Amino acid sequence: MTNVQNAKGEPDAVVPDLGPLESSLGYRLRRVQLRVFEDFARAFAEIGLRPTQFSVLVVIARNPGLRQSEVAHALGIQRTNFVPLVDSLESRGLLERRLSQQDRRSYALHLTEEGSAILTRALAAHQAHEERLAALLGPELRNRLLADLPKLDELLRREAGAANR
Amino acid sequence: MTNVQNAKGEPDAVVPDLGPLESSLGYRLRRVQLRVFEDFARAFAEIGLRPTQFSVLVVIARNPGLRQSEVAHALGIQRTNFVPLVDSLESRGLLERRLSQQDRRSYALHLTEEGSAILTRALAAHQAHEERLAALLGPELRNRLLADLPKLDELLRREAGAANR
DNA sequence: TATTGTTATACTCTATAACTATA
DNA sequence: TATAGTTATAGAGTATAACAATA
Secondary structure, eight states, rough: OOOOOOOOBBOOOOBBOOOOGGGOHHHHHHHHHHHHHHHOOOOOTTTTTHHHHHHHHHHHHHHTOOHHHHHHHHHTOOOHHHHHHHHHHHHHTTTEEEEEESSOOEEEEEOHHHHHHHHHHHHHHHHHHHHHHHHHHHHHHHHHHHHHHHHHHHHHHHHHHHHHO | OOOBBBSSSOOOOOBBBOOOGOOOOOHHHHHHHHHHHHHHHHTTTTTTOOHHHHHHHHHHHHTTTHHHHHHHOOOOHHHHHHHHHHHHHHHTTTTEEEEEOOOOEEEEEOOOOHHHHHHHHHHHHHHHHHHHHHHHHHHHHHHHHHHHHHHHHHHHHHHHHHOOO
């Protein structure tokens, strides 16, 4: 355990020793991700979209007509769990399920006008959020993380793929 | 949209354009964290501990006698949500709540012998998991991430602290 | 037979409000 | 009055099994 002091020189709370968690990639990623999502939540409070909902709107806007399961797969969400997610966005009038002509089992997803309008505001909020982080981190640290994190993702994706064969 | 090919030269599924998510720190962190936790889950399947439970045992082992809320705070978990977590570990016989003498409102947390024994196995599994990641990433990328992620965490911690004052 | 979307279900995680017993 | 632990509760996120309609 370590005693630290705050800016005023008062003794701060005792900081417990985290042992192997300190150098654990998973632990570090979880803690940092939660912090970043807190900031995201603040930026998106007025808009009323959670990170996952935002990501769904983004993917549909940039790839209109994708099938439900394609969007789900692109975002790493199971088909099963994607249904209520799409339900919520559809009942808010932000997207439409259109019956596909080629394959009548599937729906093609499209944004409504309202969905596009909200997405415009959301994209601005997202950019402001990213710029806030960028100002905090500096370009060097930010760019390094944005280069390193996908590398880790890709390496693990191949590993997992190989393991599931 | 981009068409990619797999190793056999067969056309893989169409890869949707993720737009601003590609360079979103929050999105990147979330995806990578989930991948790393998948690997963690594989490593811990036989042991039967989830990441959070593991982290609780680690902190108690290295700081025996901490109060419940101190452990919760160290791990970024709310007191409220920490109760059932400690309940589950206590009912499995891995830790004990001991009534504090100085402050009879609080419990001091200690591992049982069985808790220590399981933690020994868990620490080995965790090390193997980290070493697997290290072998995949190489020392340079791994060390850079383990240096950069706490930096980001610390910068956001100060920001959030300032915002809540 | 396999796939798309769906329902039902269960467990974990997270968040808020309010209680109790101590301080 | 404030704090430590608790209860109750509700909303998300994630996971599996099984079904109908369609391919």
